[in-house]
Amino acid sequence: MAPITAQAETGHDHSRCVDGALGRAEALCASRGARLTAIRRQVLELVWSGHRPRGAYAILDDMAVEGKRVAPLTVYRALDFLVEQGLVHRIESLNAYIGCPDPDHAHPGQFLVCRECGNAIELNDARVSAAIDACAGDQGFTVDRTTVEVRGLCAACRSSLA
């Protein structure tokens, strides 16, 4: 379970950050009677490991040890569980998953995805949600789930490219 990737943001204690996420997940699942099994925990840890969107098959590769691979389905099942619990979000435009920093409150994911560094900044802007809900309401549309993904260039990459 060694760390996979160096962290992009400097001055960030990543192992503490991952530990925090795992701790919150434990607590949350316990409080809900959901079972955070070894596999699910491992997948959650690997999702968090790079602190950026990570594909299912990348996680699958991470889990392989000495020629022994788990099946894709194993990873997808764990990811489905984690998404259901709100512990990770799926980023549709990347076919990838990222840990949610605030799993305690249900919320749609809104992301700014940088084309250079690959980071995804999670937003949760009430204006955006409100505007979408209003539109949906106008159309008599009942909302299950919203996907908001903005592709572009983050502030850090823009200045470093300048």
Place this chain on the structure above:
Amino acid sequence: MAPITAQAETGHDHSRCVDGALGRAEALCASRGARLTAIRRQVLELVWSGHRPRGAYAILDDMAVEGKRVAPLTVYRALDFLVEQGLVHRIESLNAYIGCPDPDHAHPGQFLVCRECGNAIELNDARVSAAIDACAGDQGFTVDRTTVEVRGLCAACRSSLA
């Protein structure tokens, strides 16, 4: 080039609707000096045929005649062209494509996708765009492209399920 699918909305002259879309596409490409070749035209027609999101491989199947299939790449290249020209939108959460009713003005696609009937209603709400731009601006994020997709139940399906 037979029609593929019956149209969901009743009282809708679908062949006229498709013809209109093809006509607009012709005009638009002509005005831009872009080449709406036979293949691209056919793919555009097939995207419009069901009037709902359609996957690349479904289009590929549509194009097969008597054992003769085109390659996936052929379809993807045509779709890439059509998306570039703003004639179709890609719906990320479905890996599917849908014709744009208003290709003349550049705009991000915003969609309400019904989980029952599979229809995707295109919105273009300034409030939503403005809210997203504002958020991105707050973070110093430069926007290339935004994806807004709302999964849920459309008004028609809700009443028919009631």
Place this chain on the structure above:
DNA sequence: CCCATCGTTGTTATATAGTTACATAACGCT
């Protein structure tokens, strides 16, 4: 404590989606 049950995981195969590399053909200009 044992068994029934249900949720979880394993295994294998398959479906769906998208790309790479390279060759050939059509167009459009001079």
Place this chain on the structure above:
DNA sequence: AGCGTTATGTAACTATATAACAACGATGGG
């Protein structure tokens, strides 16, 4: 006609996701 650019053909391949079914294992009732 000659030439560069754009479009299409061909084949193999990678990536993403699901289906069907078997087996395991934790939990709760008797």
